[in-house]
Amino acid sequence: MADTPATTASVSGRTRGMGELIDIAGKVTEIAPFGHTLAALASERPEIVGLTADMGRYSDILPFRDAHPTRFFNVGMAEQNLIMTAAGLAKTGKIAYCTTYSVFITRRAYDFVALACAHSMANVKIFAGMPGLVNGYGATHQATEDLNMMRGIADLTIIDPCDATELKQVVRAVADIPGTVYVRNLRGKVPVELGPDYVFEVGKAKVLRPGREVGIISAGYMTARALDAAKAAKDRGVDAGVLHVGTIKPFDAKSVIEFAKRFDRVIVAENHKTSGGLASLVVEALYDAGIVKPMIKIGLVDSFFECGSQEYLEAKYGVDTPRFLRAIVDGQ
Structure with missing residues (x-):
């Protein structure tokens, strides 16, 4: 129950x-x-x-x-x-x-x-x-x-x-x-974004969507944005995979490396500044493995942010679903 x-x-x-x-x-x-x-x-x-x-x-x-x-x-x-x-x-x-x-x-x-x-x-x-x-x-x-x-x-x-x-x-x-x-x-x-068969395991990242062309590595509720955008991108002819990193520490570098190897380019998305969080962990893991990939970081700049609704703030600071689509489809 x-x-x-x-x-x-x-x-x-x-x-x-x-x-x-x-x-x-x-x-x-x-x-x-x-x-x-x-x-x-x-x-x-x-x-x-x-x-x-x-x-x-x-x-x-x-x-x-x-x-x-x-x-x-x-x-x-x-x-x-x-x-x-x-x-x-x-x-x-x-x-x-x-x-x-x-x-x-x-x-x-x-x-x-x-x-x-x-x-x-x-x-x-x-x-x-x-x-x-x-x-x-x-x-x-x-x-x-x-x-x-x-x-x-x-x-x-x-x-x-x-x-x-x-x-x-x-x-x-x-x-x-x-x-x-x-x-x-x-x-x-x-x-409720994940299916009934999803099982959380501490320290384990999970592939939620396999994909073929672009790999999205995401954490938190930004994974929901990634899944929505990947579905929309499929209708535009781009097949994106999604790896959800539910545990930030201990970090599952092995799964991140294996996932990133499959794609020509990678997107990292987080509800956090792009320095010091998930993006930094991914960059460190790929560097240590000797892997160089074109990468787009979807996250927050190093700044303080104003007041406003979540809708307004996400659109203004570039972490909403349209931002994901531009990164997936246009590579920008």
Whole structure:
């Protein structure tokens, strides 16, 4: 039985909340897959606790709170306290799932994640909400460099799920991944993009579309953009393959190399700056393997970004589906 009820992309009387992905007509979504799956998992695992830094509504942890109120902790707007409390609970044998905005975790509590959590191999599972351009509140709330920052922490697992299907599997999987895990959380109405046969495996990239001419290597919800664009490009006579890199660290360099070898040119796409994230990892892997390929990077420039809707921001900064199509079909 599914942890989260599926629904169509349009829900009567409900507007898109802060940090929800763009509604795409005809696509199936699931509401708060993180919180509902965590609530179900906690019913099976009494050692699980949940924490937030006064962002329960906007991190989707409220289903857990409602199901397990004595195991839920709101530390207030104090991200360093959030991480330290989670680390302390982990030392008593708990598995601590903690949530707030990704930008606050990385910029305000970095040292605490590194030392109190990762250095101690603490069972802290960080679900960092609204990474990249999902948040419309501008530079103060947009974590466009979080992968670059978190990659530098040793013994930290980093996961960037594509959709509701993968996110639900990740919620369950991280309980048994040793040490601290950083997950780029998807919230609100999260699209269902991957098929029922998809299986998340930590550290393993997955070929979602074989293709013949152009290879797209993507992470996070940008994989959904890649799949949509690849389908549209097929109608224009270009057959594009898609490799989804759900785990950023440990990075599956072997699968990336094998995938890239099959194509004359490669596109790398991420909801992150093109320096320090997925694109940098792909370039490093190909260089180490002695492979040189024409490459287009779809991602964010090294800048701060303005306020606006996700639709507006993606179009302005060149990470929307039309940008993918230009890269696939025209090679630009």
